[in-house]
Amino acid sequence: MAPAGRLRRPEEVAAPITLTCSDDAAFVTxxxxxxxxxQHMQ
Incomplete structure (x- = not known):
């Protein structure tokens, strides 16, 4: 993984949040x- 070098777009932050709130994440614990x-890599 390489740092993105830019700020996140709102939809990039919303997508994982939406996933964890959906039935698609039923087995994610x-x-x-x-x-x-x-950013944590810099």
Missing amino acids: GANIAINGG
């Missing part, structure tokens, strides 16, 4: 989803 564009 105890996950930490970092929505930071690789």
